[in-house]
Amino acid sequence: MVMTKKRKEILEIIEKSNKPLTAEEIYKVNKLKPNFSTIYRTLNFLESKNLIKSVSFENGPKYFYSTNKHYHFLYCIKCGNIEIFDKCTATQLEEFVEEKFDFQIIDHVFYFKGLCKNCQEG
Numbered sequence: 001m002v003m004t005k006k007r008k009e010i011l012e013i014i015e016k017s018n019k020p021l022t023a024e025e026i027y028k029v030n031k032l033k034p035n036f037s038t039i040y041r042t043l044n045f046l047e048s049k050n051l052i053k054s055v056s057f058e059n060g061p062k063y064f065y066s067t068n069k070h071y072h073f074l075y076c077i078k079c080g081n082i083e084i085f086d087k088c089t090a091t092q093l094e095e096f097v098e099e100k101f102d103f104q105i106i107d108h109v110f111y112f113k114g115l116c117k118n119c120q121e122g
């Protein structure tokens with residue numbers, strides 16, 4: 001795999017971030033200032049190599065994060081805001097699924113959808 005300067009820069013931005021980032025956010029902090037389609041192509045490449053993963057909610061943008069991180073999400077259906085938490089209690093459920101369906105689980109994406117604090121008021 002060829003890790004060009006552009007790929008490395010984008011991977012570093014994602015790995016250093018403490019939250020998932022959209023392509024637009026990555027674009028804003030990218031010092032090499034590639035064009036937008038380069039960012040998208042690079043993100044697709046990194047994801048195909050399993051160096052990053054992504055998640056999207058409803059019709060919202062994709063959020064990219066490091067394969068080394070494990071996040072769960074709270075997605076607000078009203079304002080589209082996302083919050084993350086890393087407390088994972090899926091082990092029991094995974095064991096159940098693996099046994100019941102003879103399915104080998106490698107990862108899971110988990111999110112709650114609802115209303116954030118701001119959107120509950122008023």
Ligand SMILES: [Zn+2]
Nearest residue numbers: 076079116119
């Ligand atoms: Zn909200």
Ligand SMILES: [Zn+2]
Nearest residue numbers: 088089090110
């Ligand atoms: Zn989990």
